[in-house]
Amino acid sequence: MNCLVCHEVIRISRLQELFSWKEPLLCISCQNQLIPRSSQVLYEQNPWLDEVIKKLNQGDICLNHIFFRSLSQSIKKHVNVIGEIVVVESSNSSSAPYPWLEILVTDIRQSQPDMRFKGEKTLFIGEKKLLEYEIFITIS
Amino acid sequence: MMDLSGREWLETEYLQLKQQGLIKEEQVVKVDGIKEGVCQRCFNESVHWFGTFKYQNKWIHYCRKCLDFSMITDQLLLYRSVILPEITPNAYELDLDFQLSELQERASEFAKELMRKKEAGMIWAVCGAGKTEMMFEAISEALKEKKRVCWAIPRSDVVVELVPRLRKAFPQAKVIGLHGRSEEKRLYGDIVISTVHQLIRFFSAFDFLIIDEVDAFPYTFDEMLPRLAKKACTEDCATVYLSATPSASDQRAIKKGLLKCCLIPARYHLQALDVPKFKWCGSFEREVARRKLPKVVRQWFETKLREGRRALVFVPTISSGHKFKKVLEKNLGLIIDFVYSSDERRLEKVRQFKEGQGQFLITTMILERGVTIVNIDVAIMGAEHEVYEESALVQISGRVGRSPKYPHGEIVFFHDGITGAMDRARHQIKGMNRSASKQHLLKVESP
Numbered sequence: 001m002n003c004l005v006c007h008e009v010i011r012i013s014r015l016q017e018l019f020s021w022k023e024p025l026l027c028i029s030c031q032n033q034l035i036p037r038s039s040q041v042l043y044e045q046n047p048w049l050d051e052v053i054k055k056l057n058q059g060d061i062c063l064n065h066i067f068f069r070s071l072s073q074s075i076k077k078h079v080n081v082i083g084e085i086v087v088v089e090s091s092n093s094s095s096a097p098y099p100w101l102e103i104l105v106t107d108i109r110q111s112q113p114d115m116r117f118k119g120e121k122t123l124f125i126g127e128k129k130l131l132e133y134e135i136f137i138t139i140s
Numbered sequence: 141m142m143d144l145s146g147r148e149w150l151e152t153e154y155l156q157l158k159q160q161g162l163i164k165e166e167q168v169v170k171v172d173g174i175k176e177g178v179c180q181r182c183f184n185e186s187v188h189w190f191g192t193f194k195y196q197n198k199w200i201h202y203c204r205k206c207l208d209f210s211m212i213t214d215q216l217l218l219y220r221s222v223i224l225p226e227i228t229p230n231a232y233e234l235d236l237d238f239q240l241s242e243l244q245e246r247a248s249e250f251a252k253e254l255m256r257k258k259e260a261g262m263i264w265a266v267c268g269a270g271k272t273e274m275m276f277e278a279i280s281e282a283l284k285e286k287k288r289v290c291w292a293i294p295r296s297d298v299v300v301e302l303v304p305r306l307r308k309a310f311p312q313a314k315v316i317g318l319h320g321r322s323e324e325k326r327l328y329g330d331i332v333i334s335t336v337h338q339l340i341r342f343f344s345a346f347d348f349l350i351i352d353e354v355d356a357f358p359y360t361f362d363e364m365l366p367r368l369a370k371k372a373c374t375e376d377c378a379t380v381y382l383s384a385t386p387s388a389s390d391q392r393a394i395k396k397g398l399l400k401c402c403l404i405p406a407r408y409h410l411q412a413l414d415v416p417k418f419k420w421c422g423s424f425e426r427e428v429a430r431r432k433l434p435k436v437v438r439q440w441f442e443t444k445l446r447e448g449r450r451a452l453v454f455v456p457t458i459s460s461g462h463k464f465k466k467v468l469e470k471n472l473g474l475i476i477d478f479v480y481s482s483d484e485r486r487l488e489k490v491r492q493f494k495e496g497q498g499q500f501l502i503t504t505m506i507l508e509r510g511v512t513i514v515n516i517d518v519a520i521m522g523a524e525h526e527v528y529e530e531s532a533l534v535q536i537s538g539r540v541g542r543s544p545k546y547p548h549g550e551i552v553f554f555h556d557g558i559t560g561a562m563d564r565a566r567h568q569i570k571g572m573n574r575s576a577s578k579q580h581l582l583k584v585e586s587p
Contacts, residue, residue, distance in 0.1 A: 002188040059211035060204055062191030097211045103195055 003027035004063060005052060025065055034066065042070050059097040064104040072108045141314070143328035145225040146288070146345020146372075148181065150210060154219040167223050173216040179203035181212050181340060183367045205364055209340050220343045225288045231313035231330040232283035234276055241408045243581060244274050250402035251278035251380050255287075255348055260379040261400030262354070266572050267384045267509075267538020270408035272302065275350055275380065276309050282378075283313060283330055287347035291333045292369055294356040296320055298510035300487065302333050336365040342372035349373050353509055354381040355390070355531055384509075384538060385531035385568075406576035410583045411547035413569050416520075416537050418562065421554040424522035425456070428463040433471045437521070437554055441472060444517065445499065449550075451517040452493075453502045454536055456525035458482075464521065465502055478502040509535040515546035523553035523562055533565035 001010045004025045011027070026034065033048035043049055056063050144163055157163045171180050178185045184205035191204050202213040212218070240248055247263050254261045255278050265271050279289050291306070293299055296319035303317035316329030318338040325341070332346070336359055351359070351369060359365050373379070386394070393399040407413065421427075421434040444451050455461040458480045465478045477498055479486040486506070493501040494513050501507075505527060518539050520528065528536075533553070540549030553562055576582050 007188065055207070058207050059202065060191060060207055061193040061195075061200075061202075062204070064193070098193075098195055098200075103193060107194070 003030055004066060005030045005048075005055075036070065042067065042074060056100045057096040059100075061098055061100050061103055064100055064107065067104060068107065068111075071104065072112065075108065141328045142326055144221055145223040145328070146342050147221045148341060148343040149219045149221075150212075151217055151219065163221070163223075168219040168221055170217045170219055172214065173212040173218055174201055174203060174214040179206060179212055180218055181209075182206035182364050183371060184364065206340060209337075225286075225328075225330075225345070227283055227286045227288065228312060228314055228330050231310065232280045233312045234280045234309060235311050236273075236276065236309060238273070240273060240277075241270070241410070243404050243406060243410075244270050244408055247271075247274040247402050247404050248277045250400075251275055252281055254278075254380055254400070255282055255378045258376045258378045259400065260381070261402070262381040262383060262386065262390065262394065263402050263404065264383055264386055264394070265402075265404035266407060266413060267535060268407040268409075268413075268512075268542040269384075269404045271352070271382050271384075272305060273408075274404075275382075278380070279310070279331065279348070279350075282348040283310075288345060289331045289348045289350070290339070290342075290346040290372060291331065291350045291352060292336045292339060292372075293333070293352045293510070294336055294359045294365075295353070295506075295510060296335050297487070297490070297506065298352070299333050299335055301510065301512075306331055306333060336369055339368040339372040344374050345372050347374050347377050349377055349379045350382065351379065352382045355383045355385050355387045356509060360387055385534045387531075403575075405572045405579070406581040407541075407547070409544035409547045410581060411541065412573045412576070412582055414537065414541050414548055414551055415569055415573070416533070416551040416553050416562075416566055418523075418553050418555060418558055418566075420556070421521075423556045424464075424554060425460050425525075428460055428467050431463070431467055431470075433467050434554070437519075438471055440519065440552060440554075441468065441500070445472065449517050450493075450496075450498075450513075450515070451500050451519055452507065452513060452539055453500055454508075454518070454520045455502055455504060456522045456527050458504055460522065461502055461504055468500070468502070474499060476500050476502060479506065480504045481506050505532060507539070508532050509538075511539065512542050513539065514543045515549070516540060517550040518552070520551075520553045523555040524557050524559045528559075528561060530561045530564040530568065533561060534568055537565065537569060 001023060002008065003010055006027060006029065008027050008029070010024050030048070033046060035044035035046070036042065037044050052063055052066065142162060144157070149157070154163070154168065158165070173180060182203065182205050184203055189203065189205040190201060192199060192201050194200070200213050200215055202211055206212060247265060250261065250263060251274065263271065263274065265274070282289050291302065293302065299317045299319045303315060306315045310331060313330040314328060315331045315333065316324040316327050318325055318332060318334035320335070320337070325338070336351070349369065349372070353359070383390070390399060394401040419436055419440075421436045424434070427434050455464055461478050461480060465476055469476050477489045477493065479489045479501065481504065483489070489501070490507065490511065492498065516539065518536060520533070520536060523533070537551045540551055541547045555562065
């Protein structure tokens with residue numbers, strides 16, 4: 001199993017990981033750079049995260065897996081009645097071959113068809129607002 | 141002139157050329173971007189280098205290995221030109237204002253032989269042997285036979301340096317330089333000087349391929365690059381590998397007779413290679429972090445200042461380089477430039493230093509090879525650092541004494557303990573001097 005970002009072989013270091021039903025996505029070194037933040041901003045901004053977003057904008061859509069779980073949980077936490085998720089993309093990501101954020105949100109909706117949204121909330125994958133990784137959830 | 145032969149295009153590029161009336165459908169072969177689990181652009185077939193996602197109810201499979209060159213998916217087609225190259229008349233005409241030495245002649249004959257027999261082989265020549273010049277006659281012969289030539293190099297700096305030299309030597313030929321920031325990416329060249337990465341734009345284009353510095357990063361570290369080089373060649377392509385420090389595996393292949401080799405142990409000015417001196421200075425990184433300059437280092441720089449000698453100073457990391465620059469400027473009362481990979485002004489700074497501006501230039505490993513600066517000394521700071529492998533130390537040592545007018549210089553490894561790599565590098569340099577001495581090649585016998 002190779003790390004999704006740096007492609008190094010992932011070494012299992014804890015017994016807990018060995019018996020986990022989920023395959024690890026990142027090696028320890030990359031995992032350490034994915035630092036969770038508050039509820040609205042999912043992750044701490046750092047050069048590693050910038051590089052991941054740059055790759056997503058190039059079309060490396062499978063990196064979406066890194067954010068899938070945390071974004072699902074964050075959406076669930078903030079909204080509870082059906083609504084519409086609007087993906088706001090800035091011009092920075094307009095040259096991307098595929099809209100990775102829209103694909104990520106679609107995957108989350110399909111994985112949890114019963115999920116209902118209410119209210120308005122803007123979520124960010126990183127800290128830099130107005131950058132390309134902004135997700136806006138609102139009632140339609 | 142736009143290059144239409146031996147090229148591989150994405151659909152958008154192809155359609156643009158077709159719309160401009162530059163290419164017709166019968167002049168290309170279409171292939172699937174990804175076919176039977178193999179990316180047809182970079183020939184990646186490792187499962188973990190592919191990605192999959194669902195978009196608009198369709199599963200899309202894409203190659204992650206060559207993603208930096210725009211996305212290739214199983215939904216896209218690649219278009220390969222079948223147009224043959226038209227070598228410019230008289231492109232082969234050589235305009236040289238020097239004569240090859242006997243040793244260079246030996247290597248030149250070896251390259252011509254490989255070219256005629258359409259084989260692969262290596263020229264293992266010490267730093268400053270004049271490897272570039274050794275290839276000119278073989279290139280000329282290839283162009284005369286209407287063969288298209290590619291000179292592939294791992295680093296863009298060296299591409300920039302080589303283009304004017306080849307243009308001067310082959311005034312009638314179209315010579316283009318391809319690297320990440322090049323503006324000639326779509327132009328035709330009888331001789332294409334390219335970083336290995338840029339060969340991704342070609343398919344079955346070249347009949348004579350020279351791979352310079354074949355042991356250098358990233359060629360030996362990225363398995364995609366040898367595949368790209370192979371893909372850019374025709375089936376009958378002859379290949380010459382050039383190196384001053386072949387990898388251990390190439391050295392083994394040479395010993396076993398699996399790879400033809402021509403060894404050139406002396407420089408073209410036939411003076412012995414300068415042997416590095418080792419000087420203990422304690423931990424370089426710790427000292428500069430404390431904003432201190434070790435005494436032995438300060439004395440060395442002061443001597444250089446007194447003697448009016450210029451020096452190239454290597455540091456192991458960018459962060460230590462920034463700190464060292466400040467400490468050195470403060471101690472010597474000079475403004476000193478520092479160049480590193482992400483420095484936007486690096487080409488300009490190197491050009492200025494080459495032209496004689498500045499007494500010292502601090503650099504990371506980016507100037508380890510392929511750069512010629514006349515009449516300089518070299519210092520390596522923190523020579524025990526892991527970035528300094530044997531080949532890197534030999535290459536850095538090869539930066540001094542490259543000109544016949546100034547055939548010697550001083551090389552000092554400032555260290556905090558002698559490493560195996562340092563010992564082996566010095567041993568290799570002495571070995572080359574011994575070999576040249578045994579063959580009575582040197583004008584003055586090495587000490």
